[in-house]
Amino acid sequence: MRLHRNLVFATVDALSEIFNEGKYADKMIEKALKRDKRWGSRDRSFIAETTYDIVRWKRLYSEIAEVKAPYSRENLFRLFAVWATLRGITLPDWKQIEPTPSRRIKGKFDELSKIRKYRESIPDWMDEMGVKELGEKIWEKEIHALNEQAPVVLRVNTLNISRDNLRSILKDEQVIAEPVKGYPDALQLEERTNVFKTEAFKKGYFEVQDANSQLVAHFLEVEPGMRVVDTCAGAGGKTLHIAAIMENKGQIIATDIYENKLKELKRRAKRAGVHNIDPRAIDTTKVVKKLYGTADRVLIDAPCSGLGVLSRNPDAKWKLQPEFIENIKKTQAEILDTYSRILKPGGKMVYATCSVLPSENQEQVEKFLAREAGKNFKLIKDKKLLSSVTGYDGFYMAMLENTEK
Numbered sequence: 295m296r297l298h299r300n301l302v303f304a305t306v307d308a309l310s311e312i313f314n315e316g317k318y319a320d321k322m323i324e325k326a327l328k329r330d331k332r333w334g335s336r337d338r339s340f341i342a343e344t345t346y347d348i349v350r351w352k353r354l355y356s357e358i359a360e361v362k363a364p365y366s367r368e369n370l371f372r373l374f375a376v377w378a379t380l381r382g383i384t385l386p387d388w389k390q391i392e393p394t395p396s397r398r399i400k401g402k403f404d405e406l407s408k409i410r411k412y413r414e415s416i417p418d419w420m421d422e423m424g425v426k427e428l429g430e431k432i433w434e435k436e437i438h439a440l441n442e443q444a445p446v447v448l449r450v451n452t453l454n455i456s457r458d459n460l461r462s463i464l465k466d467e468q469v470i471a472e473p474v475k476g477y478p479d480a481l482q483l484e485e486r487t488n489v490f491k492t493e494a495f496k497k498g499y500f501e502v503q504d505a506n507s508q509l510v511a512h513f514l515e516v517e518p519g520m521r522v523v524d525t526c527a528g529a530g531g532k533t534l535h536i537a538a539i540m541e542n543k544g545q546i547i548a549t550d551i552y553e554n555k556l557k558e559l560k561r562r563a564k565r566a567g568v569h570n571i572d573p574r575a576i577d578t579t580k581v582v583k584k585l586y587g588t589a590d591r592v593l594i595d596a597p598c599s600g601l602g603v604l605s606r607n608p609d610a611k612w613k614l615q616p617e618f619i620e621n622i623k624k625t626q627a628e629i630l631d632t633y634s635r636i637l638k639p640g641g642k643m644v645y646a647t648c649s650v651l652p653s654e655n656q657e658q659v660e661k662f663l664a665r666e667a668g669k670n671f672k673l674i675k676d677k678k679l680l681s682s683v684t685g686y687d688g689f690y691m692a693m694l695e696n697t698e699k
């Protein structure tokens with residue numbers, strides 16, 4: 295592989311903003327890709343994938359290159375040299391890149407790979423938390439899986455098209471996608487490509503959504519005509535799926551504390567041809583109180599550590615803090631206590647997270663059931679989806695029934 299100077303420089307610039315200014319990796323990659331309109335799809339994937347790789351392996355590569363934050367340009371080029379060497383790419387003789395014998399880099403890689411926190415490139419606290427929560431054996435496999443690049447999975451919008459038809463339409467647009475067993479609405483791309491450019495996307499035939507995430511709406515057991523409240527709807531990944539399963543019939547009230555996310559949800563709903571969603575920003579406690587006792591189904595897709603989605607969001611390894619996780623657990627408990635009141639007697643709710651930590655998942659549910667707020671609830675079923683077992687994002691979902699008559 296020949297390295298192109300402009301692409302490497304764009305990568306290093308993106309890394310500088312991510313590592314030194316705390317900017318989000320996806321936003322900086324987007325910005326880098328806008329730099330030159332002449333770049334083709336290979337050039338673009340070089341920048342995106344190399345940046346994500348170096349973000350993912352930041353700790354390991356920094357140890358190998360013997361560099362520390364804040365990262366000077368020289369140090370960022372050193373990280374890049376480690377990335378290239380470990381992939382067997384010959385280093386170019388540019389003045390920015392110091393000649394480093396590849397033997398030395400590979401030797402240090404082998405040495406550091408004996409220690410999990412370096413091998414998997416994670417902070418000490420995360421490694422300790424993972425072991426404490428999941429046990430050494432499962433954590434070892436899980437963090438390894440969470441460092442793999444996530445596959446691109448589409449969710450067919452069954453309001454507009456069937457899975458088979460979408461598959462052949464995409465084929466005509468040179469995008470090969472295969473059904474995934476056990477995931478009724480999923481098509482997985484054979485090769486990464488920018489599917490947002492396709493006509494099929496513009497026509498609202500699909501959304502990009504991880505396969506395990508697609509299980510949540512089915513788990514909620516919604517039916518056409520029901521009244522559903524999606525309490526933490528965000529930009530509506532799951533709301534749109536629920537709408538499709540409900541065949542656009544009935545009502546979905548989508549709430550979130552951020553109005554801008556709900557605006558994005560409205561945009562997506564329009565493209566998808568969904569018209570049974572009523573978005574409501576939670577700007578006062580009244581918004582939720584008004585809904586008490588009214589819903590057949592409630593979804594709590596709770597804010598969480600996001601540890602289950604590290605493969606698509608590797609910079610979370612460096613942004614997350616243990617204090618944030620402790621606080622978010624308090625929010626999860628408060629949300630469970632309050633939003634469970636939205637259910638009608640006999641109604642069912644699903645509590646879901648994209649975390650693999652039992653303390654955010656089954657332990658939250660157990661504690662809720664033991665509190666006054668949960669006294670009329672019973673656990674119907676739950677699913678613990680590990681990335682190491684399923685090959686998709688780590689997820690948890692539990693269905694609870696309001697047993698009041």
Ligand SMILES: C[S@@+](CC[C@H](N)C(=O)[O-])C[C@H]1O[C@@H](n2cnc3c(N)ncnc32)[C@H](O)[C@@H]1O
Pocket residue numbers: 525526527528529530531532533549550551552555576595596597598625629
């Ligand atoms: C896991 S994300 C939701 C993702 C979304 N359901 C989807 O499928 O695309 C959690 C959401 O909860 C929202 N949130 C945080 N605290 C909240 C609260 N107290 N009440 C309602 N929503 C909240 C966040 O803004 C965020 O959009």
